[in-house]
Amino acid sequence: MSKSLNYGLLLSILMVVAPHAEHLTVWVSILCGVLLVWRTYLNYSSRPQPKKWLLMLITFAGTGGVAMSFHTLFGREVGVTLLMLLATLKLMELRSERDAMAVIYLALFIIITNFFYSQSIPTALYMLATLFVVTVTWIQLHGQNIPFKPRLRTAAILLLQAIPLTLILFILFPRVQGPLWGLPQDAYSTSGLDDRMSPGSLSRLSLSEAVAFRVSYKNNPPLREQMYWRGPVMWYFDGRTWTTGKTTGQLTAPQLTNLDQSIDYTVTLEPHNKTWLFALDIPEKVSLPATLSYDFRLYSKKPVNARIRYEARSNLGYRANLQESGLHIERALQIPTQFNPKAQKLAAGWKASSASDAEIIQAALSYFSQQGFKYTLEPPPLGTNGIDDFIFETKQGFCEHYASAFVFLMRVANVPARVVTGYLGGEFNDIGNYYIVRQSDAHAWAEVWLKGQGWVRVDPTGVIAPARIQSGLSAAVSNNAALPFMARNPPQWLRNLSLNWDALSNQWNQWVLGYDNERQFAFLTRLGMESVTWQKMAMNMAAGLVILVALFALFMLRHLFVRMRNDKVQVAWLKLCKKLSKSGIPRAAHEGALDYAARVGTARPELAESLHDLAIRYSALRYGKAQGEQAIREFLQRISAVKT
Amino acid sequence: MPLAPSENCGEEKINIMLFKLKTRFRSWALRRQRNDDGTVTLTQRRIYILPTRQGFALAFVLLLMLLGDINYNLSLGYVLTFLLAMIAVMSMLHAFRNLAQLQVRAGHVEPVFATEPARFVYHFHNISKLDRYQINLNDMHGNSTVFDVAANGYKEVILNIPSTRRGWLTTGRVALYTHFPLGLFHAWSYLHFDTRCLVYPKPITDAPLPSGKTPNGAGKSAIAGDEDFSGLRKYVAGDALQRIAWKVFAREQGLQVKQFSNPLGDELWLDYSAATGSNEEEKLACMARWVLKAEAQELRYGLRLPDGELPANLGTAHRDECLSSIALFNLPLKTEP
Numbered sequence: 001m002s003k004s005l006n007y008g009l010l011l012s013i014l015m016v017v018a019p020h021a022e023h024l025t026v027w028v029s030i031l032c033g034v035l036l037v038w039r040t041y042l043n044y045s046s047r048p049q050p051k052k053w054l055l056m057l058i059t060f061a062g063t064g065g066v067a068m069s070f071h072t073l074f075g076r077e078v079g080v081t082l083l084m085l086l087a088t089l090k091l092m093e094l095r096s097e098r099d100a101m102a103v104i105y106l107a108l109f110i111i112i113t114n115f116f117y118s119q120s121i122p123t124a125l126y127m128l129a130t131l132f133v134v135t136v137t138w139i140q141l142h143g144q145n146i147p148f149k150p151r152l153r154t155a156a157i158l159l160l161q162a163i164p165l166t167l168i169l170f171i172l173f174p175r176v177q178g179p180l181w182g183l184p185q186d187a188y189s190t191s192g193l194d195d196r197m198s199p200g201s202l203s204r205l206s207l208s209e210a211v212a213f214r215v216s217y218k219n220n221p222p223l224r225e226q227m228y229w230r231g232p233v234m235w236y237f238d239g240r241t242w243t244t245g246k247t248t249g250q251l252t253a254p255q256l257t258n259l260d261q262s263i264d265y266t267v268t269l270e271p272h273n274k275t276w277l278f279a280l281d282i283p284e285k286v287s288l289p290a291t292l293s294y295d296f297r298l299y300s301k302k303p304v305n306a307r308i309r310y311e312a313r314s315n316l317g318y319r320a321n322l323q324e325s326g327l328h329i330e331r332a333l334q335i336p337t338q339f340n341p342k343a344q345k346l347a348a349g350w351k352a353s354s355a356s357d358a359e360i361i362q363a364a365l366s367y368f369s370q371q372g373f374k375y376t377l378e379p380p381p382l383g384t385n386g387i388d389d390f391i392f393e394t395k396q397g398f399c400e401h402y403a404s405a406f407v408f409l410m411r412v413a414n415v416p417a418r419v420v421t422g423y424l425g426g427e428f429n430d431i432g433n434y435y436i437v438r439q440s441d442a443h444a445w446a447e448v449w450l451k452g453q454g455w456v457r458v459d460p461t462g463v464i465a466p467a468r469i470q471s472g473l474s475a476a477v478s479n480n481a482a483l484p485f486m487a488r489n490p491p492q493w494l495r496n497l498s499l500n501w502d503a504l505s506n507q508w509n510q511w512v513l514g515y516d517n518e519r520q521f522a523f524l525t526r527l528g529m530e531s532v533t534w535q536k537m538a539m540n541m542a543a544g545l546v547i548l549v550a551l552f553a554l555f556m557l558r559h560l561f562v563r564m565r566n567d568k569v570q571v572a573w574l575k576l577c578k579k580l581s582k583s584g585i586p587r588a589a590h591e592g593a594l595d596y597a598a599r600v601g602t603a604r605p606e607l608a609e610s611l612h613d614l615a616i617r618y619s620a621l622r623y624g625k626a627q628g629e630q631a632i633r634e635f636l637q638r639i640s641a642v643k644t
Numbered sequence: 645m646p647l648a649p650s651e652n653c654g655e656e657k658i659n660i661m662l663f664k665l666k667t668r669f670r671s672w673a674l675r676r677q678r679n680d681d682g683t684v685t686l687t688q689r690r691i692y693i694l695p696t697r698q699g700f701a702l703a704f705v706l707l708l709m710l711l712g713d714i715n716y717n718l719s720l721g722y723v724l725t726f727l728l729a730m731i732a733v734m735s736m737l738h739a740f741r742n743l744a745q746l747q748v749r750a751g752h753v754e755p756v757f758a759t760e761p762a763r764f765v766y767h768f769h770n771i772s773k774l775d776r777y778q779i780n781l782n783d784m785h786g787n788s789t790v791f792d793v794a795a796n797g798y799k800e801v802i803l804n805i806p807s808t809r810r811g812w813l814t815t816g817r818v819a820l821y822t823h824f825p826l827g828l829f830h831a832w833s834y835l836h837f838d839t840r841c842l843v844y845p846k847p848i849t850d851a852p853l854p855s856g857k858t859p860n861g862a863g864k865s866a867i868a869g870d871e872d873f874s875g876l877r878k879y880v881a882g883d884a885l886q887r888i889a890w891k892v893f894a895r896e897q898g899l900q901v902k903q904f905s906n907p908l909g910d911e912l913w914l915d916y917s918a919a920t921g922s923n924e925e926e927k928l929a930c931m932a933r934w935v936l937k938a939e940a941q942e943l944r945y946g947l948r949l950p951d952g953e954l955p956a957n958l959g960t961a962h963r964d965e966c967l968s969s970i971a972l973f974n975l976p977l978k979t980e981p
Contacts (some may be wrong), residue, residue, distance in 0.1 A: 101698055101701075105705050107703065108709075112709055112713075114725055115718045116718070123724070125722055127724060138826050139825045141827065142824060143824055146777050146792075150777070154825050154888075158729070158825065158826075165730035166723060166726040166730050170723060175714075206952055266702075366845050478731060516717065545733075549921070552734065556737055560744050560772050560774075589750070590752065
C-alpha cells in the first residue's frame with residue numbers, strides 16, 4: 001500500500017464519516033476522529049500500522065461502549081454507529097488490495113446511511129463530491145502508478161457518463177412501495193408540535209426556522225386570519241400543563257353543518273413522527289387514508305416518518321357539533337380547583353354579571369385588551385399559580401399563555417372550552433407560488449362551545465397582538481432579536497434568495513425525494529407513455545440504457561477505429577505485401593520494408609527498382625518526419641502502378 | 645495421505661468446475677486460432693471481458709443498497725445506487741478501450757543458459773491519443789509483467805520466463821489483461837506468437853579443456869604474439885573488446901577487429917566421448933563449459949557430438965552454433981521453424 005493511496009483512503013473515510021459527526025454519540029465521534037488523526041500520523045511518518053491485538057482491543061471496547069450507550073446492538077442508529085467504527089478501524093489495518101477494497105465498499109455504504117438524516121440538495125452535492133474522491137482513490141488502488149491527473153480525468157469521465165444513465169434509471173426504474181420490512185420507530189427525529197403544552201413550549205418552537213409543511217392552494221388562497229392549521233387539541237389541564245387527556249366512552253363522529261367557503265389545497269408535510277396531519281379548519285376530505293377525530297383533528301394510522309403529500313378540501317365556514325355529548329362538555333369544563341384562586345374569582349365575577357356566554361367571552365377579551373398585556377417571546381417565569389401570576393402580575397406572554405389563561409377563565413365561568421394548537425399563517429413564496437409554514441408559525445388558540453353555534457374559535461392573541469394574526473410573528477413581537485433570522489425582516493435581496501432556495505428545495509422534495517410509484521406513473525403518463533406498467537418501464541429503461549451506452553461506446557472508441565482507416569499509406573503497403581505473398585514471396589514477421597523489398601528484388605528482378613523506391617518512401621512516410629499530402633499521393637500512385 | 649477436511653471439498657468441487665469451464669471457454673475462444681505472425685492488432689474480436697470477483701462483490705453491495713433504498717424510501721439512495729451501477733457499467737467500456745487497437749509484435753529472443761530467465765520481448769505500439777494503463781502480460785504459468793503504453797507511444801515489454809532444461813523454450817499461450825480503471829472487469833486477449841527461446845545447457849562450473857590433440861598446449865593466448873596476426877575486419881556486435889583495434893579506431897578509421905589465424909593442426913576438438921559426467925546431461929553441461937572456455941581463450945575449436953561434428957573455428961557465431969548444437973542434441977525438435 002503506497003502512502004498516497006493511504007491518504008486517498010483516509011480522505012474518503014473522512015468525507016463519508018464527517019456528516020455523521022453531528023448525530024453520532026459524542027465519544028464515538030471523538031474516537032473516530034482520534035483514529036483518523038493517528039492513522040494520518042502513522043502514514044505521514046511511515047511508521048508501521050498498529051499491532052493486531054491493540055486493534056482487537058479497540059474493536060471490542062468500541063463495540064462494548066456502543067452496546068452500553070444504546071443498551072442494544074440492533075437497530076438502525078446502532079448499525080450506523082458500528083459501521084463508522086468498523087470503517088475507521090479497517091483503515092488501521094491495510095495490508096492487501098483486498099483490505100483497501102473493503103474500505104472503499106464500506107465508504108460507499110456509509111454515504112447511503114447519511115441519507116437517513118438528510119436528503120437535501122447540499123447533501124446530494126456533497127455526495128457527488130465524496131463519490132468523486134472515492135472513485136479517484138479506487139482507480140489508484142488498481143493502478144498505483146497512474147499519475148494524478150489522468151486519475152482525476154478518468155474518475156470525472158466515469159461520473160459524468162454515469163449521470164445521464166442514472167437519470168434514465170431514476171425515472172424508469174420501477175418503484176416498489178416500501179417498506180419491505182418494519183421501519184424502526186426511530187426513523188426520524190425532528191422538532192414539532194407536541195401533544196402537551198406548557199408555558200414556553202410554543203415560544204421555544206418559534207425559534208426554529210425548520211419547515212413544518214408547504215401548502216399550495218388550488219385557487220385563491222384564504223385570508224391570512226383564516227389560515228388556522230389544526231394540530232393537537234388539549235382538553236386536560238393540571239394547573240400548569242395542558243394535555244390531550246384521555247378519552248373515555250363512546251366517541252362520536254363530528255357533525256358538521258352549514259358548510260361554505262370550500263377551499264382546495266395540497267400539503268407537503270415534513271416528517272414529524274406523530275400521527276396528526278394538518279388541515280385548515282375544518283377539513284371535508286383528504287387524499288390519504290386519514291380520520292377526522294371527534295375534536296376535528298385529522299390523523300393517520302401510522303406516524304408520519306417520511307415526507308408526504310396530500311390534497312385536501314376544507315370549509316372555512318362551518319357549524320361544528322351543534323349537539324355535543326355530555327361527556328365532552330364535562331371534559332371541556334374540567335379545572336384543577338386548588339390552583340389560581342384569584343383567576344377563579346375574576347371569572348366567577350364575570351359569570352355573575354353576564355347574561356350570556358358570549359358576554360363572558362367578551363369580558364375576558366376586553367380584560368386582556370385593557371389591562372396592558374404584552375405579547376412577547378421572552379415572558380418572565382411563572383410560579384405555582386401560573387395563571388394568577390400571568391393575569392395579575394407579569395402580564396407578558398406568548399400565544400400559549402393567552403390561550404391557556406383564556407380557556408381556564410372560560411371553564412371557571414362554566415363555558416365549555418379547550419385549547420387548540422397548530423400553525424397560523426405562513427410565508428408566501430411568490431417564486432414557487434406556495435406558502436411555507438415553519439415551526440416558528442406554531443400557534444395556540446381557544447375554542448369554546450356555545451349553544452346554537454357549536455364549537456367557535458376564539459383567538460385571545462388576536463386581541464393583544466392583531467399583527468400576529470394578520471402578518472406574522474415578526475410584526476407582532478417588539479423585540480425580535482431572539483427570532484430566527486428569516487422570521488425577522490431581512491433585506492429584500494436576502495429574502496428573495498431565501499425564497500428562491502426554498503422554491504428549489506420544494507421542487508427537489510416534490511420531484512426527486514417524493515418520486516414514488518404514484519409520481520412515477522403520473523410523470524410517465526404525462527411524458528406520453530400509455531397505460532404504464534412496470535414491464536413497460538423496465539423495457540424502456542433497458543432500451544434507453546443500451547442506446548446511451550452504445551452512444552458512449554461509439555464516442556469513446558471513435559479515435560481508435562477511425563485512425564486505422566485513415567492510415568492510407570500503411571493500408572496500401574500491406575495490400576502490396578499481401579499480393580506479393582500470394583505470388584509466392586511472403587513477408588517474414590521480422591522483416592522491415594527495405595529488407596523485404598531487397599529479398600523480393602532478388603527473386604523478381606523486374607520489380608527490384610520500383611520496390612526499393614517504394615520501400616524507401618514507405619519508411620520515410622511512416623517513420624520519418626511528417627510529410628505533406630503531396631508525398632503521400634505520390635507514394636499511393638506509385639504503389640498502385642506496381643504489377644505483381 | 646490424510647483425507648482433506650470436508651469443508652474444502654465444496655471449494656475443491658467449485659474449483660474443478662471453474663477449471664472445466666475455463667478449459668471449455670479456451671477451446672471455444674481458440675477454436676480457429678492459428679498462430680499469430682507479424683503485428684497483431686487487438687480488435688474487438690480478440691478482446692474478452694468478464695466481471696472480476698470484486699465486480700461481483702460490488703453487485704452484491706449494490707443489491708443490499710437497493711433493498712435499503714426501497715425499504716427506507718431513500719430517493720437519494722436510489723440515485724447513489726444507480727450512479728455506482730452505471731459507473732461500473734462504464735468502467736467495462738473503459739477496460740475494453742484500454743486494450744482495444746493496441747498493436748503487438750513479438751521480438752527477437754536471445755538464447756540463455758538453463759536456469760537463467762528467458763527474456764521474451766514484445767513490442768507494443770499504441771497508435772491512438774489514449775494512454776493505456778496497467779496492462780498485464782502473462783503466460784500460463786503465472787509469469788507476468790505490468791506496463792503502461794503512452795498515447796502514440798511504443799513500449800518494449802520483456803516477459804521473463806525461468807528456463808529449466810536445455811532445448812527450445814516456448815511461451816505457450818500468452819495472455820494480455822487489464823483491470824483498469826476500477827478492477828471490476830477483467831478484459832483480456834490471447835496472443836499466439838510462436839516465439840521460442842533457445843536454452844543452452846547450464847555449463848558446469850569448471851572443467852579442464854581436453855588436451856590430447858593440441859600440440860601447442862591449451863593455455864596459449866591468442867594475442868600473445870604478433871606473428872599470428874592476419875588482418876583486420878569490421879566490427880560485428882558481439883566481438884570481444886580486447887580484440888578491437890583501438891589504435892585504428894583512434895585514427896578514426898572506424899571500429900576494426902584484429903583477426904588471428906592459427907597454424908593448421910593447432911585446433912582443439914571438444915569431443916562428447918571425452919566429456920566428464922555420468923549421464924548425457926552432465927556431459928553436455930561439461931561440453932558447454934569447454935566451448936565457453938575455448939572461446940574465452942581464443943582457441944580454434946571443433947565440436948564432435950555422437951550425431952555429427954562442427955569443423956574447428958573461432959568467434960561468436962561459431963560459439964553460438966556449437967552451443968546450439970549441444971542444446972538441441974538428442975532432442976526431438978531440432979530445427980528452428
